[in-house]
Amino acid sequence: MANKKFLPPGLTYLADNIISRNNLLGASRGAGAKWAKGLNLPKESETIFFAGCGYQYTGELNSLMSLIRKIDKGGISTEMTMNLANFQKKLGLDVGGLYSKVMSRGGDAEAQPLRDAVNVLKKLGLEFGYLAEDEPCCGGLLHYIGMQKEFNAHSREVYGSLKPRGVKRIISIIPSCTNTLRNLIPGSIGGEGLEVKHFTEVVLENIGSIEMRFPRKVRLAYHDPCQLARNLGLVDEPRQILGAIENLELVEPEWTTGDCTTCCGGGGGFEAVFPELSEILATNRARELVEAGVDIIVTQCPGCVMQLKSGVKELNAKGIEVLDLAQIVATAMGV
Amino acid sequence: MAGFTDYKKTIMDAAHNDRIRLALSRAIASYRSNRNTALEKFPHTIKMAEEVLEMKVRTIGDMEGLAQEAIEAIESNKGHGYIARTAEDALKIIGDLVGKDKLIVKGKSMTSEEIELRQHLEKMGNEVFETDLGEYIIQQLDSKPMHILSPAIHVPKEDVAELFSKITGKEMPPEDIENMVATARELLRDKFFKADIGISGANVVAAETGTLFMIENEGNIRLSTGAPPVHIALVGMEKLVPTLGDAYKVAEVTWRYANYTVPSYVSMVSGPSKTGDIEKVITYGAHGPKEFHVIFLDDGRTELAKDPVLRQALYCLRCGGCLYECPVFAVTAGHFGDKYFTGIGAVWAAKVSGDPEKAASLAYTCLTCGRCKVKCPMEIDVPQMIIELRRSLLEDDDTEKPA
Numbered sequence: 001m002a003n004k005k006f007l008p009p010g011l012t013y014l015a016d017n018i019i020s021r022n023n024l025l026g027a028s029r030g031a032g033a034k035w036a037k038g039l040n041l042p043k044e045s046e047t048i049f050f051a052g053c054g055y056q057y058t059g060e061l062n063s064l065m066s067l068i069r070k071i072d073k074g075g076i077s078t079e080m081t082m083n084l085a086n087f088q089k090k091l092g093l094d095v096g097g098l099y100s101k102v103m104s105r106g107g108d109a110e111a112q113p114l115r116d117a118v119n120v121l122k123k124l125g126l127e128f129g130y131l132a133e134d135e136p137c138c139g140g141l142l143h144y145i146g147m148q149k150e151f152n153a154h155s156r157e158v159y160g161s162l163k164p165r166g167v168k169r170i171i172s173i174i175p176s177c178t179n180t181l182r183n184l185i186p187g188s189i190g191g192e193g194l195e196v197k198h199f200t201e202v203v204l205e206n207i208g209s210i211e212m213r214f215p216r217k218v219r220l221a222y223h224d225p226c227q228l229a230r231n232l233g234l235v236d237e238p239r240q241i242l243g244a245i246e247n248l249e250l251v252e253p254e255w256t257t258g259d260c261t262t263c264c265g266g267g268g269g270f271e272a273v274f275p276e277l278s279e280i281l282a283t284n285r286a287r288e289l290v291e292a293g294v295d296i297i298v299t300q301c302p303g304c305v306m307q308l309k310s311g312v313k314e315l316n317a318k319g320i321e322v323l324d325l326a327q328i329v330a331t332a333m334g335v
Numbered sequence: 336m337a338g339f340t341d342y343k344k345t346i347m348d349a350a351h352n353d354r355i356r357l358a359l360s361r362a363i364a365s366y367r368s369n370r371n372t373a374l375e376k377f378p379h380t381i382k383m384a385e386e387v388l389e390m391k392v393r394t395i396g397d398m399e400g401l402a403q404e405a406i407e408a409i410e411s412n413k414g415h416g417y418i419a420r421t422a423e424d425a426l427k428i429i430g431d432l433v434g435k436d437k438l439i440v441k442g443k444s445m446t447s448e449e450i451e452l453r454q455h456l457e458k459m460g461n462e463v464f465e466t467d468l469g470e471y472i473i474q475q476l477d478s479k480p481m482h483i484l485s486p487a488i489h490v491p492k493e494d495v496a497e498l499f500s501k502i503t504g505k506e507m508p509p510e511d512i513e514n515m516v517a518t519a520r521e522l523l524r525d526k527f528f529k530a531d532i533g534i535s536g537a538n539v540v541a542a543e544t545g546t547l548f549m550i551e552n553e554g555n556i557r558l559s560t561g562a563p564p565v566h567i568a569l570v571g572m573e574k575l576v577p578t579l580g581d582a583y584k585v586a587e588v589t590w591r592y593a594n595y596t597v598p599s600y601v602s603m604v605s606g607p608s609k610t611g612d613i614e615k616v617i618t619y620g621a622h623g624p625k626e627f628h629v630i631f632l633d634d635g636r637t638e639l640a641k642d643p644v645l646r647q648a649l650y651c652l653r654c655g656g657c658l659y660e661c662p663v664f665a666v667t668a669g670h671f672g673d674k675y676f677t678g679i680g681a682v683w684a685a686k687v688s689g690d691p692e693k694a695a696s697l698a699y700t701c702l703t704c705g706r707c708k709v710k711c712p713m714e715i716d717v718p719q720m721i722i723e724l725r726r727s728l729l730e731d732d733d734t735e736k737p738a
Contacts, residue, residue, distance in 0.1 A: 006695035006728045008339070144703060146725025230705040255367050263662050263704030270702050274343070277350050281662050281702075 010068065010272025011145045019150060023137045024053040025060040030133030032056030035111035039118055045129025048167050050181065051114050052174035053137055054302030058110030062306060069275040116330035117173050117199055123335045124206040128171060136161055140180030144268040155185040162194065169195045171202050173326065175227035175301050199326060200237045200300065207244065212332035214247040218295040221251050223308060224261035225301035235259055238300065238325055245332045253288045262288060264307035279310060286311025290320060297322045342696045349670040355489045359665050362488050366659045369594035380591040384712035387588050390581055391650045391713065395640050401542040401575035402631045408545030412606030413619060414627035422450040425632050429567060432628055435460035437531040440563065442556040443467035444536030445483050445653060446571045446632055449674045449687065464526050466555035468519050472498065481669030483676065484593055484655040489668040533559040537570045538589055541582035546605040547629065548586045550598050557602055566624040572636045573649040585652060592654035592712045635687040644723040648682040650713040657707035663700060671700050678707065678717040681724055691728055698724050
């Protein structure tokens with residue numbers, strides 16, 4: 001168990017989840033795979049769709065964050081020395097109970113971007129599988145919070161579980177997982193990396209002349225996730241896709257777009273250390289986008305989606321939707 | 336740990352302070368627009384920044400050699416040069432030069448904040464005036480600077496008016512900024528000429544000639560370093576570059592990225608004031624200082640230069656641009672910082688101030704979002720440094736035995 005003097009407790013908790021349960025939220029394995037029911041994705045395939053923890057556990061993440069925020073505002077101090085058990089006790093956190101509540105309200109609406117992404121990829125004629133309950137957590141957070149030794153060990157496990165299955169290519173939808181699988185893991189363990197592409201790249205390569213039309217005229221702002229714009233350099237690609245969709249008018253905030261995008265305040269575990277501050281930053285970013293005068297904010301990261309939704313709500317900006325690019329494309333393709 | 340809890344409370348108090356947010360949102364908007372104008376007007380700056388970075392990468396490992404070269408040049412100009420290994424060494428050298436019961440005028444210097452020079456000299460029984468307007472406001476408010484170039488960035492005009500009304504006993508309307516500036520000028524005017532000693536920093540130093548470059552707009556540095564009979568400069572060793580040409584490039588890149596097309600003043604000082612006008616006899620202390628002392632501060636910098644990742648912190652020109660790009664700084668100002676601010680401030684806290692707990696607090700406040708890197712003329716990869724710093728803090732901790 002990670003119990004490090006300088007590691008803030010919220011991060012200790014997330015790190016322990018990755019190491020002991022192979023997902024960020026400490027949910028039971030397989031719980032995250034329910035969204036794919038009925039999509040008939042094979043487990044064995046040279047190309048796999050990597051769903052990542054974010055959208056698969058968004059419900060859990062929302063519940064956990066709202067609880068952490070309430071406690072943070074309540075002024076209970078969080079000392080840096082607390083280990084997992086203390087942290088949970090102090091938060092009064094019953095993770096099992098919390099998550100079964102999420103599940104019982106049938107709440108996998110948050111996983112809609114995953115279903116939409118899969119349907120879009122199918123429409124483009126691609127063949128791929130999905131590892132479901134065998135999908136590992138990429139472990140990127142371990143690297144970002146400074147637990148490099150643990151990240152190195154986890155990286156060997158991740159590639160060690162993918163390569164023997166004959167996986168050769170990965171289509172990944174979460175920016176952070178994409179960067180981890182593509183760059184950080186090969187950098188950590190050496191050797192040749194798998195071919196890892198982000199959903200956006202795959203869509204743009206295969207889109208050809210497929211007609212895309214959004215059902216109504218809307219003004220939309222694209223929020224570049226930090227990881228996608230600054231670590232993976234995917235700035236023009238999502239805009240090209242959006243530009244090919246009829247009825248969409250793309251507006252950009254002044255200054256804070258592309259590789260100068262403003263962080264949503266939910267990066268790298270920050271939200272678990274400074275939950276209230278993270279909320280303030282989310283509202284600030286949402287304000288920049290809302291002020292551009294839009295109906296829809298579209299982005300590509302479950303963390304950004306969660307943060308921006310909270311910001312839009314805080315601003316009382318009624319009627320503004322926050323969606324993943326996959327949802328826009330799926331709607332425009334009619335899949 | 337109590338340290339983190341207190342720090343978090345400070346951060347959150349700042350984040351809930353509407354005046355900080357108001358002052359910063361005004362500053363950020365004007366910075367972005369001015370910076371763009373400056374870079375559009377002088378597009379060669381971008382190429383020049385690349386040359387400076389290449390030079391920094393090449394020379395940062397040899398700060399010691401450059402300091403020796405600069406000291407030799409300064410001595411041959413009849414000034415005095417020193418290397419201070421630690422903050423204590425620097426305070427001792429400067430304290431011995433100053434003594435007590437002196438009147439001192441000071442230009443703004445982050446390096447003097449780093450070693451808490453003003454507080455030290457005051458404790459020794461001297462009267463010290465900060466002469467940069469922002470720094471003067473901060474000194475009078477008994478606050479700490481919240482931005483490296485605009486120390487009073489978090490203080491809105493309403494608070495300045497209130498402060499000046501109190502000092503002068505005359506009511507000052509917050510709209511009348513001109514009046515506030517005139518008041519500061521009046522309050523400080525005679526101090527420059529009565530002062531025994533002037534203290535400054537430097538933006539960059541050319542080792543080959545021992546020349547200090549000081550960039551400013553107010554004119555307070557010219558007066559502080561020109562009027563008193565003694566000029567003492569405290570300079571971080573990372574400010575040393577080989578040649579005058581290099582130093583000029585650093586200066587231009589610094590002011591341009593600090594959002595100025597050109598600053599009002601750049602002073603170049605290489606030695607004490609002198610004249611040979613009477614029978615060609617060189618005599619020191621004509622109209623400027625008779626004595627000129629330069630203290631080069633190491634304080635962990637030569638050690639830091641050995642770290643392949645964290646050494647990037649030494650490339651920093653202190654243009655302050657990154658601060659305007661940090662989403663956390665936008666709501667907390669310099670409360671997200673120690674002696675230096677934001678993510679890069681965490682590296683200084685760890686390696687220069689040697690305070691791992693403070694460094695950890697700052698390191699985990701950085702979003703690692705990387706926008707500062709995009710805007711940095713030296714392309715300093717703050718996320719990379721922060722992740723490396725976190726790693727080293729946790730792994731150093733691993734090797735500790737339980738008590």
